[in-house]
Amino acid sequence: MSRHPAPDELLLDYAAGVLAEGPALAVALHVALDPSSRRVVQHLREVGAALIEGETGMSAPDEAALEQALARLDRVPVEPPQAFAAPSPGFEWAPAVLRPYLAGKDWTRAFGGFDEIRLSPPGGPHRVSLLRLAPGRGLPVHRHVADEFTVVLQGGYTDRTGNYGVGDFAVGPGAQEHEPIADPGEPCIALIVLEKPIVLTGRWGRLLNPFLR
Amino acid sequence: MAFAALFRHYAPRIKAFIMRGGADADVAQEVAQEALVMVWRKAASFDRNRASAATWIYAIARNKRIDLLRRGVRPPIDGEDWLAVFSPQEGGADTSISAAQTYTRMKELMGGLSAEQLVVIRKAFFEDKTHTAIAEELALPLGTVKSRIRLALGKLREALAREEGER
Numbered sequence: 320m321s322r323h324p325a326p327d328e329l330l331l332d333y334a335a336g337v338l339a340e341g342p343a344l345a346v347a348l349h350v351a352l353d354p355s356s357r358r359v360v361q362h363l364r365e366v367g368a369a370l371i372e373g374e375t376g377m378s379a380p381d382e383a384a385l386e387q388a389l390a391r392l393d394r395v396p397v398e399p400p401q402a403f404a405a406p407s408p409g410f411e412w413a414p415a416v417l418r419p420y421l422a423g424k425d426w427t428r429a430f431g432g433f434d435e436i437r438l439s440p441p442g443g444p445h446r447v448s449l450l451r452l453a454p455g456r457g458l459p460v461h462r463h464v465a466d467e468f469t470v471v472l473q474g475g476y477t478d479r480t481g482n483y484g485v486g487d488f489a490v491g492p493g494a495q496e497h498e499p500i501a502d503p504g505e506p507c508i509a510l511i512v513l514e515k516p517i518v519l520t521g522r523w524g525r526l527l528n529p530f531l532r
Numbered sequence: 533m534a535f536a537a538l539f540r541h542y543a544p545r546i547k548a549f550i551m552r553g554g555a556d557a558d559v560a561q562e563v564a565q566e567a568l569v570m571v572w573r574k575a576a577s578f579d580r581n582r583a584s585a586a587t588w589i590y591a592i593a594r595n596k597r598i599d600l601l602r603r604g605v606r607p608p609i610d611g612e613d614w615l616a617v618f619s620p621q622e623g624g625a626d627t628s629i630s631a632a633q634t635y636t637r638m639k640e641l642m643g644g645l646s647a648e649q650l651v652v653i654r655k656a657f658f659e660d661k662t663h664t665a666i667a668e669e670l671a672l673p674l675g676t677v678k679s680r681i682r683l684a685l686g687k688l689r690e691a692l693a694r695e696e697g698e699r
Contacts, residue, residue: 327685328663328678335656362688365638367657368587374548380540388565395573
């Protein structure tokens with residue numbers, strides 16, 4: 320069990336399939352790396368199925384519809400199970416769920432001393448990025464004006480709210496300022512999902528704000 | 533034949549589920565047919581260690597409904613192959629309890645939830661609503677909805693702990 324699991328309401332939203340793409344990707348990565356949250360999500364899916372199974376007000380089975388479906392069956396090929404895409408070189412740390420997003424992408428050096436891969440198209444409701452911080456490096460001090468979700472995929476970081484390792488899920492600390500610093504060891508790689516632009520508050524904040532450009 | 537039995541059981545349920553999303557009866561019937569044809573076609577991908585058949589079938593139906601309602605893009609893991617997210621390399625060692633058994637237990641578990649806890653869970657699964665949307669609809673503070681969800685999931689975790697104990 321990770322020290323910082325995703326909050327229950329997000330696990331439920333995820334299990335029900337109602338999250339938008341960016342937050343759903345963040346929870347999916349957490350769930351892939353955290354056996355405890357994974358079991359909760361698996362069980363919630365069973366709960367959802369049991370609810371539908373117990374659905375009342377159903378019509379009787381429709382034999383005409385069955386005949387149509389049987390006719391369709393004759394026309395559709397049987398699909399073999401899908402294999403997982405192998406990770407691309409350099410992206411071995413990426414869980415399977417992230418791999419389709421990484422096709423053709425590479426790190427770019429962001430102004431502020433960290434590397435970034437932007438995963439979301441511009442103009443969407445969320446900004447979804449992978450950030451890579453060398454050990455001991457920090458992100459500029461910033462505060463949040465909306466939800467921020469962070470999932471650690473490699474290494475770890477520490478800010479005033481605690482220490483976060485692989486699989487840990489952090490919800491932006493709201494109006495508080497925070498300054499995450501990468502832990503010693505491997506570079507820290509994390510997925511960051513921002514609902515709206517965040518506001519940098521340091522001396523150079525407004526000039527350097529990498530999230531507003 | 534096996535498909536006929538599958539269809540007679542699931543088609544009316546999927547149809548009712550799709551109609552809850554606002555579709556009319558003809559559209560819902562069509563979606564139920566498509567979903568069950570897809571289930572049959574993909575049966576080779578079904579892994580009973582990871583989910584009960586009902587859960588897998590309803591996941592496919594849910595995705596058909598999402599396609600129908602075109603409510604934005606979802607990541608591929610939430611597509612019909614959502615089970616693929618639990619790849620063996622990421623540790624599938626926690627699936628020794630049979631999924632069918634879990635499903636039965638989850639049904640029992642729901643009987644132990646309060647009406648207020650259950651309504652939040654139902655709305656998430658039936659009405660495609662996030663906890664934020666549910667709070668707005670019920671005119672409840674967000675914190676109240678979160679605490680109902682946490683209480684409900686607390687019971688789920690207790691049930692999980694009991695399973696561990698019996699293993």
